[in-house]
Amino acid sequence: MTYKAEKIIPYASRNTSKSEQIEQMFNEIAGKYDLLNHSLSLGIDKSWRKKGLLALKEFAPKTILDIATGTGDLAIEACRLLKPEKILGIDISEKMTAVGRKKVAEAGLAGIIDFDRQDCAGLRLGNDSFDAATVAFGIRNFGQLDRSLQETLRILKPGGKLMILELATPEFFPAKQAYQLYSKLIPLIGNRISGNSAAYRYLPESIAAFPQGREMKAILEKNGFKNVTYRQFTFGICMLYIGERKAAHKG
Secondary structure, X not given: OOOHHHHOOOOOOOOOOHHHHHHHHHHHHHHHHHHHHHHHOOOXXXXXXXXXXXXXXXXXXXXXXXXXXXXXXXXXXXXXXXXOOEEEEEEOOHHHHHHXXXXXXXOOOOOOEEEEEOOXXXXXXXXXXXXXXXXXXXXXXXXXXXXXXXXXXXXXXXXXXXXXXXXXXXOOOOHHHHHHHHHHHHHHHHHHHHOOHHHHHHHHHHHHXXXXXXXXXXXXXXXXXXXEEEEEEHHHOEEEEEEEOOOOOOO
8 A cells, every 4th residue: 555655755856766765865964963853843852752762661672673763862762761782773874874873872872772774664684583663753754654564563573562753743723723834934944954945845744644643553553563552742743653563372
């Protein structure tokens, strides 16, 4: 199945795949990404990451795959909150992970967090490899959503957890109206700081097109995840999804 979000691309005039365009876009904005990311969310994204990771705390995963890791913010926070033995951060943008490697080294976490360039639609990882997988604000960029979720399920151990954070469009007054106004300003702010208007025009368009709430829950279930739950933060601007791989049968 092809989803509307898979058709939203940064550079409509270029005859390349969504994954190739996303890679190019993030390579172009990598140097300013952290500044813009925290500025555009007014710093609230840090609290969203913390809440998402705390949803995994009772599960206490020892091995974590951080998909669309970007510059490694979630991986670094996961080390602090969850104390895992190993985190692998994967991303298709080499320049984003280059920034991440510097941040990880500065935080003294190079022995725990590793990075690799991989596309989540075709993971070069073994079955049943990780206790948990995380995706923070990157799943709407997937060029093949179903395939990527199936690959994520494959690499999780039985009983393993998936945690997704993603931006969403608020449904109710006054957050809905305020967000609509702010989404018009995002390309202007992004262009001024990064010089890349396409990237920050793509941002609100991709958020608006991505399935959320019950629709996203149904997609996760269709792709094999069990016990899927979701909740919203900050008046519906951010959504948290938790799913799990079915535990191995005992007996």
